[in-house]
Amino acid sequence: MMKKTLTVLSLSLGLLLPLSTFAKNNVVVVATGGTIAGAGASSTNSATYTAAKVPVDDLLKAVPQIQNLANVTGVQALQVASESITDKELLTIARKVNELVKKPDVNGVVITHGTDTLEETAYFLSLTVHTDKPIVVVGSMRPPSALSADGPLNLYSAVALAAADNAKAKGVFVLMNDDIFAARDVTKTINIHTNGFASQWGALGTLVEGKTYWFRNVAKRFNNASEFNIENIQGDALPLVQIVYGSGNMLPDAYKAYAKAGAKAIIHAGTGNGSVAKNIVPTLNELQKQGVQIIRSSRVPQGFVLRNAEQPDDQYNWVVAHDLNPQKAKLLAALALTKTRDAKEIQRMFWEY
Template sequence: MMKKTLTALTLSLGLVLSFSSYAKNNVVVVATGGTIAGAGASSTNSATYTAAKVPVDDLLNAVPQIKDLANVRGVQALQVASESITDKELLSLARQVNDLVKKPDVNGVVITHGTDTLEETAFFLNLVVHTDKPIVLVGSMRPSTALSADGPLNLYSAVALAADDSAKGKGTFILMNDSIFAARDVSKTINLHTNAFVSQWGALGTLIEGKSYWFRQSVKRFNNRSEFNIENIKGDALPLVQIVYGSGNMLPDAYTAYAKAGAKAIIHAGTGNGSVAKNIVPTLNQLQQQGVQIIRSSRVPQGFVLRNAEQPDDKYGWVVAHDLNPQKAKLLAALALTKTKDAKEIQRMFWEY
């Protein structure tokens, strides 16, 4: 009798374990390189290292606990330091992610990425990949070889978020240092510490010990609600947009040089409220009349640029970037130019995204 009971319990436990394994969501980790895949000469090198050295399978094997969260497999999409990502790599990555989220057996995607342009790639995917499945970008501030490397826990948490059904329909995320950020309004603000990413509007939530806790949602357009779609973008380059950094004693030469190089829009990363020095205004007006879009952003990390304050934007036909920083304004402007050259329509997009 005891033997039969033990056999029945063993069978029941096996069925439970089998169902538990079957019930796990499927997450694909797409590796692109960066510090999270970096290696230093010794364990004390936390800021001096070579990025993009560790392949995706080694990243996953270093965090065996992720197997308790989801059925995980890896894809090596790129192996590059993120400051070297061009339109070609960005578009290729977006297409790969788009193909993955269309698969019915993929419940979420994690992208390991260098932190230097992490916010830009996240925002781009937030705009062009139509899905309600979680897309989570993750990186690290210390290489995998460093003492107290932050990459393993970040990766664990990113997989937990991508596998969490409660993350569906909330947009594209950046998961760093236990915080869940919306891709559109998070920026890297520190270059050495693990609390490098901050949003002036706050995190969407936090992830502790594999569990998500939510506190707000984004009200801007993203993913399924976006009018942009990677499937409609051809080729391996976007319309050329460049940034000019505002400061005292500026010369107009940078603006005219970018226009001669073929820039279709110029982001003015102005002082304060996107301010433009009076000696620069004639050059920007001339370029705008020649068909180059002028978009006022700010070098100030918080706040937002007010339209028709500091400069008469309506009169000049300029666009303001609202609360998007210069690098994100650059991406939205490039996407906007795939659809229109009308400044009023481009301004509408900056209000909505």
């Protein structure tokens, strides 16, 4: 109502002033490190560089145009290359974001993040932070020191998205290369080009010159509709879940070792439809009877795992990950284990999230 009133007032006074002159949303950038905060030895080093070097204030100063989009402030939550993020860092990010979205004067949050595990942090936030405010996770494929660095424009677009009123209640986003992706189904698909992220279900929309264009919504549960909540998670660790990558000529040793190390669930990143080699099945059934959840995902980047296809999941009391890739299945399994050890209930969660 305030923006509409100010618009009418400006027109009545004959003023040709942009709406942002009167009211801009407040966006907080939470910096965690990664390539977007990296530095190479020279401008031609786009693949060889050191991540997590540039502090948040310098990131914001490098893109002064973002202040035209919103009132932007920065918080340095972490300074780490994202492949080194553990449960402790993941929970730290989620708690910081949760703290910020609870503030009435914060309209949106941007998280700068390394691209290696960016999709995992984004999905975790969509499962655990209860809000309808835009949360945007952004990174870059090239460091700021490189020729044609993509970080500055990605950051500009991420702030534009976090400040957009029409981005509310649509979930957590990954903004890369002007594409707006759902945190749930986006994944890193290439490591040397700026179009590094994709979703088999397509982007939610795109962002061009600071304006959002939408094409679809997320069908699964997220944020306010989630039964998980970061405020209910204690400590700095989640239940231990590990991934075993499927291939030919497999041995059962990795599954047994993870169970011995305390894994409460094992994600089998199987071939094809989450297939399991016949010599591995007895080991998985033995572990399942010992209380280790067995979850069939796939190493195939598209499609989804069908229940009771390839393996009799109902008979074995196994879970299928549906279309979640192994790394996201790992996160959902860990959160599920904070609530239940019942395989049927965990399977429900995989259908709904």
